[in-house]
Every structure is written in structure tokens, then in C-alpha cells.
Amino acid sequence: MDQQVALRRPSSEDIEVFYQNQSDTTACQMARFPARSESDFKTHWQRITQDSDNVISTIVVNGEVVGNIMSWLDGEKRLIGYWLGSQYWGKGYATKALKQFLQHFERPLHAYVHQDNLISQRVLEKVGFMPCAQMETEDGIDLMFCLA
Template sequence: MNIYLKDVSERDLSLLFEFQNDPIANNMADVPARERAAFYQHWRQNIFANDQAIAIGIWHDNILVGHLVSWINDELATENEPEVRLIGYWIGRKYWGKGIATQALNLFLQQYITSPVYAYIDLQNQGSLKVAQANGFVDVTAQYSSLFTKDNLLIFKRDNVTS
């Protein structure tokens, strides 16, 4: 399988918008789609303009199939971990179930992440749960129960950043 990663650019956003505008994917991840203007604004203001954010496209056989992002999240910070990095990803639905997300996340963790990393995953999103667990993430939800407003949201953590 020919999977590689490269920085997301402005020209990639139209396809990434279409991926996130899929009602089946939105339901699976329990994440609402953004309107086009809000989507572009989010990427420009919160990702491209954020020096601590990482935005990487997932490419399979020279086709953009999704993206991985990582950012610093202050809500999870503790005295022992003052800087907490989260990751997220989105794969176009027609590429689900092919091992692309698992391999891409593995590459991303090897190439871009040098510290413990966390992920929020909806309990119903079995695909993402499997991808995270295959890459060494463990459920640490009980340690952060005060953060939750949704019963079905889990927090996963990966301490060891080497595969």
C-alpha cells in the first residue's frame, strides 16, 4: 500500500471540505459538518495560523484521501503535563476499511510527534477505536471524567511515541 504524508495546503481544502461534509461520516464521528465558509475559516485561523498545529494530508497512490491534525489542548493540561497534544484525523468514506488510517497514523506518530499524545474518540466510532488501539493508544477516560459533557466520548492516550 503506497501511503505517504505531506503538509496540507490551501488547495487541498476543497476536497477535505467534501470529506467532512459526509453525513454518514459525521454521524459516525459524532462531529457536525461545517458550512464551507466556516470550514475554510476554521482551517485558516485555527490550523494554518497556529504555530503549534500540525496539518498533514494523507495520500494513497497520489490521491489525497484524508488528513491528520495535531494541536495543543489546554483543557487536559496538568501540573505533570503542562502541554498536552491532541490528534485527530478524517478519511474520506470511500477509503474506510483499507488500513489507510492505521498506516497513516503510524507514519504521523513516527514523523511528527515527539511527546505523549491524546485523542478524543466517540464510543460508536469503532473504526477510529481500532485505529487508535493498533497504534498503541489506551483508554484513559476515567482519569479525565470531569471534562465530559457527553457520555459516549472517550479519551485515548499514547505515551510511547516509538512504534
Template sequence: MTAEPEDVRLRGVTEDHLEIFLAFEHDPEAVRRSRFTPRPRDAFLTHWRTRIFPDPDCLVRTVTVDGEVAGNVVSWTQGGRRFVGYWLGRRYWRRGIGSRALGRFLTEEEPVRPLYADPFAGNTASVALLEKHGFTRVGEPDEEGFLLLVLDGPAAKTP
């Protein structure tokens, strides 16, 4: 008997999701893999309330799994380029959830191409996820170890 596939969905972010996102950002293993310094609670909430929510250029969605908040996917413009990023709670890693969420975001939510991503090169799971969806590497990692990838056309079809 096989388990039922998990129901992965994207929905709008609400204020009550922020505390969950904050906990995910402070997970020590996520910090190690992403090389992202987690913000203190007040700075995190201020960032979301003053820079993410009111910015019409910022497209952000909550990822849910069977109705539970699992993380987020976001796109924004920086330096004339459109970027995508994502963050999932550790309990949702290695289950295909990131792949399904990113695939939906790329095909249903974010039409802009080229679309860039810049994960830490040592986060091999994140780099592989992006490549699975059709992103290609642009050069070598920068001096801080981050790798630029670009998606020029439609997202790759994934199961």
C-alpha cells in the same frame, strides 16, 4: 494474483486540499460516526485559513493514496495536552490506509508524548485504530460519549 499495495503518503496541506476535506467532513456517515457537526463552507475555510495554517503549534498533513488526497492527520495543543486527530474520506475506510497514515504520523512527524486522542466511543473503528498504535483508554466516555486515550511511549509497531 494479489493487488499491489496502495502508496500511502503524508505531505503538506495546500489550499486546494480544503474543498476535498470539506466534502469529507460533510459525509453523512462520517458525521454519524464521529459525532462532529460539520461546518458551513465559509466557516470551514476560515477555520483552516486563520487557525490551522498560521498556527506553528498545529502540525497537519494531507494523507494521499496513490497520489490522490484521501484525508488528513493533525496534532494540536489544547488545555495543556497534545492531541491527534484524523479524517479520511469514506472511500478510504477499511483498507488499512488510516493505520498506515497514523503510523507514519506518529513515528515520522509527531514526537510529543504523551499524545492524546478523543474519538466518539461509538466509533469503534477509530478507537480500535488508536489502540492498535499503542493508545490506551483513560477512564470511561464523558457525558457526550467521547473517550480519552493516551499514547505515552513510542507508537506500536504495525505491519
């Protein structure tokens, strides 16, 4: 059965799913991004949803919230990021969501991915991103992917 991947505006009910997704130990290790406490996460979420430069969507598959996808400005660069619950990895949802999300942006776009996060690198490559730079971090190398 073909899974219907859709994007919509985040609702207050989605925040709990987003919090649980970012709390997943495996996901945090893969992304090399530490989980936030619940109060820190909610404060962060409130801040990013109020910034008019940020574009945020909930990823829904057959009516079920599976994650989120967003874009924000970092200086002159427009960055893209996404976070899905680990139980939804490897099913093509991130790729389908990213293809839909990218339709709303002018190029170039950028995304940072840790060198060991091969799954996320593959998602970016499937929609046309290419590695264009790298930088050393405390826990390895972050790759910058660009979509021209």
C-alpha cells in the same frame, strides 16, 4: 497491490477534498461532529493552519488525496485527530498514516473518540493508544485514548 500511503504539507487544492470529507453525513454521525458550512470550514482551516502549535498533513494514497491528519495543543495535552473520506475507510490508510505521523511527536499523546466510533478506536489501538479516561457529552460518552 500494496497501497502507498504518504503524508505531505497541505496545499490549497486539498481544501475542497477536506471540506467534502467533513460534509459526509455518515462520517459526521460516526465522529459525532457536525459538518461546517463551506465558508465556516474555510475560515476554520485558515485559522488552524496559521497556528504554529498545529501540525497538519495531507494523507495521500497512490497520488490521491484521501484525508488529513493533525495535532494540536489543548492546554498541556497534545491531541491527534484525523479525517478520511468514508470511501477510504477499512483499507488501512488511517493506521498507516497515523504510524507515520506519530514519528514526529514526543509522548504522551491523546485523542478523543466517541464511544460509538469503533473504527477510529481500532485505528488508535493498532498504533498503541489505550483508553485512559471518559467524559459524558450531550450525545453519549467520549473516550480519551492515550499513547505513553
